Amino acid sequence: MSLFEALFGRKKKSAEAAKDRLKIMLAHERVHALPYIDDLKKDIIEVVKKYAEVNDIKIKTEKNQDIDFLEVEIVLNSPSKD
Amino acid sequence: MGTIITVTSGKGGVGKSTTTANVAVGLAQAGKRVVAVDFDIGLRNLDMILGLENRIVYDSIDVMEGRCKLSQALISDKRSKNLFFLPASQTKDKSALKKEKVRELLEVLKKDFDYIVIDSPAGIESGFENSIFLADEALIIATPDVSSVRDADRVIGIIDAKSEKAKEGKEVKKHVVINRIKPEMVESGEMMSVDDVLNILAIPLIGVIPEDKKIISATNVGEPIVYDKNSLAGEAFRRLSRRILGEDLEFLELKSKRGLLGIIKGLFS
Ligand SMILES: Nc1ncnc2c1ncn2[C@@H]1O[C@H](COP(=O)(O)OP(=O)(O)OP(=O)(O)O)[C@@H](O)[C@H]1O
Ligand SMILES: [Mg+2]
Numbered sequence: 126m127s128l129f130e131a132l133f134g135r136k137k138k139s140a141e142a143a144k145d146r147l148k149i150m151l152a153h154e155r156v157h158a159l160p161y162i163d164d165l166k167k168d169i170i171e172v173v174k175k176y177a178e179v180n181d182i183k184i185k186t187e188k189n190q191d192i193d194f195l196e197v198e199i200v201l202n203s204p205s206k207d
Numbered sequence: 208m209g210t211i212i213t214v215t216s217g218k219g220g221v222g223k224s225t226t227t228a229n230v231a232v233g234l235a236q237a238g239k240r241v242v243a244v245d246f247d248i249g250l251r252n253l254d255m256i257l258g259l260e261n262r263i264v265y266d267s268i269d270v271m272e273g274r275c276k277l278s279q280a281l282i283s284d285k286r287s288k289n290l291f292f293l294p295a296s297q298t299k300d301k302s303a304l305k306k307e308k309v310r311e312l313l314e315v316l317k318k319d320f321d322y323i324v325i326d327s328p329a330g331i332e333s334g335f336e337n338s339i340f341l342a343d344e345a346l347i348i349a350t351p352d353v354s355s356v357r358d359a360d361r362v363i364g365i366i367d368a369k370s371e372k373a374k375e376g377k378e379v380k381k382h383v384v385i386n387r388i389k390p391e392m393v394e395s396g397e398m399m400s401v402d403d404v405l406n407i408l409a410i411p412l413i414g415v416i417p418e419d420k421k422i423i424s425a426t427n428v429g430e431p432i433v434y435d436k437n438s439l440a441g442e443a444f445r446r447l448s449r450r451i452l453g454e455d456l457e458f459l460e461l462k463s464k465r466g467l468l469g470i471i472k473g474l475f476s
Contacts, residue, residue, distance in 0.1 A: 138396030143353050144403050151360050151407065158364045 152185050156195070169197065178202035209240075209317040212324050212451065213342040215366075217358020219329030221350045222386040225422060226414075226444075227326035228256040229433040230346070233448025235290035236433070239321040242281065245295035246338045247328040248304060258429025259284065259292050268296035271308035277315060286434070291320070304337045313341050322451075331365060339369050344380040344451075346413065350387045351399040356407055359383070363410060382413035384447065389418045391463035401458075414447030416440055417461050 156162055166182050173179045183198040214227045224247070231243035244267065245253040254260040265280035270293075284290035293316075316323045327338030339345065345366055349359040363381060367373035385401050392398035401415050419440035425432040433444040439459065446456045 140393070140396050140399045140403065143399050144407065147353055147356055147407050150357060154357070154361065155364065158361065160368070 156184050156186050169199070173199055173201075209320045210322055210343045211313060211317065211341055212322060212344045212346060213327055213338050214325065214346045214348065215327045215335065215339065215362055216329060216348040216355070217331070217360070217362040218350075218355045221348050221355050222384075222416070223329070223348050224253050224256055224326050225426070225432075226346065226348055226384055226386070226416075226447075227253055227324050228431045229441075229444035230448050230451065231257075231290060231292075231322075231324045232284075232287055232431045232433045233445055234322050234324070234451065235284070235287040236445075237448060237452060238289065239452070240289045240319075241287075241322045241324060242291040242293055242316055242320045244293045244316070244323060244325045246304070246325050246334065248295050248334060249297060250328065251295040251297055253326045254292070254294050255429060256426050256431060257284065257292055259294075260429070263294045266294045266296040267312065268298065268304070271305065271312055277312070286430075304334070306337060306340065309337050310341060331362060335362075336369050339366055339379075340371055342366075342370060342379055343372065344382070347381060347383045347408075347410070348386055349383055349404060349408070351385060351393075351401075351404055356399070356404055360408060363408065381410045383408055383410050384414040384416065385412065386416045387418045388415060388461055390461040393461075394463050412458070413450050414443060415458050415461065416443045416447070417459070 162184065166184065169182055170179050178201060179199060180202045181200040183200070185196050185198075186194055212230070214223045214230070216223050227243055231241050235241040243253060243257065245251050246267075247253070248268070254263060259282050262282045265275040267280065269275045270277050270280045280293060282292045282294070284292065313323065325338050325342070328334040347359050347363055349355045366379055366381060370379045372379050383405070385404055388401065389398055393400045401412065405412055417439050419432065419438060421435060421438045422432050422440050425435065431444075432438055432441045433448070435441040439461075443459055446459065450456055
């Protein structure tokens with residue numbers, strides 16, 4: 126970063142915005158394209174239900190085409206809300 | 208047995224037909240026996256790019272439905288004698304292509320040609336499936352903009368699902384061609400670079416084609432740019448063709464002529 130940029134801040138170039146937006150968008154779309162994703166979700170819910178109330182499951186990936194990384198976020202029904 | 212190369216993209220208008228024509232010519236110029244097949248049913252335009260539109264009598268649907276022999280529908284190119292062209296029908300009905308008929312046709316072509324280069328319609332409907340299900344290789348064309356890259360990603364994701372090769376446990380070779388790069392915009396940070404796109408799509412690169420006005424004039428007259436020895440895009444297509452043949456060639460270094468160095472050089476020349 127140049128002194129100018131350090132002092133006055135840098136406006137994000139549009140190509141960078143394009144990259145960032147694509148990465149976020151595709152992390153979701155790639156997961157939804159997986160043929161087994163709905164079944165996987167159902168199965169996870171079944172398993173977790175044995176221990177806690179599940180509200181929602183969010184799955185995403187950081188990886189590219191050959192997906193080798195799924196991030197699963199299990200949202201539990203918090204008992205305090207009941 | 209010949210190799211089937213399907214040229215595809217998610218988004219329309221990104222250069223599939225242009226690439227099909229130039230790769231077909233490029234492979235033929237390298238001595239291969241090539242047939243360019245237009246599977247963009249209803250919207251034929253590969254004929255115009257190849258400059259063969261006046262010679263069409265029959266089309267692929269006529270062949271598949273037995274109205275003529277394959278040899279009657281194949282058009283031989285005047286300039287490249289190893290090159291043949293099989294036009295698309297102009298019937299509006301895209302479902303005119305039947306999978307089993309397509310298979311019969313492509314299997315015959317595979318016996319007679321080294322390369323079968325298929326131009327496919329945009330999108331991922333039935334036309335896409337007919338173009339891809341027997342492919343050995345796929346060239347995915349993308350331009351460096353968000354919608355093209357996003358749609359390319361979807362296409363890459365479903366190629367294997369539609370491919371017979373993949374069902375047999377083999378792999379469809381997938382490569383990306385990045386088209387319409389504008390070096391000055393990449394340099395100023397207003398266009399994604401080749402690396403940016405590759406980083407997102409994560410399949411290997413096989414061609415980088417610069418934005419080149421000569422492509423439009425080449426299409427106007429029906430002479431693919433790859434014949435033009437002095438054009439940068441032509442050179443890019445020649446290299447792309449040779450990479451398909453297995454050569455390991457450097458990618459063209461695309462730089463704007465208006466960069467600082469260009470200005471200084473300009474002052475002294
Ligand atoms: N590198 C380039 N530089 C300049 N113009 C280009 C370049 N590549 C393609 N074009 C132009 O862009 C237009 C669309 O190209 P083309 O017809 O090959 O795209 P397509 O993907 O086949 O479109 P469709 O999805 O409609 O079949 C044409 O006018 C073509 O001349
Ligand atoms: Mg086209």
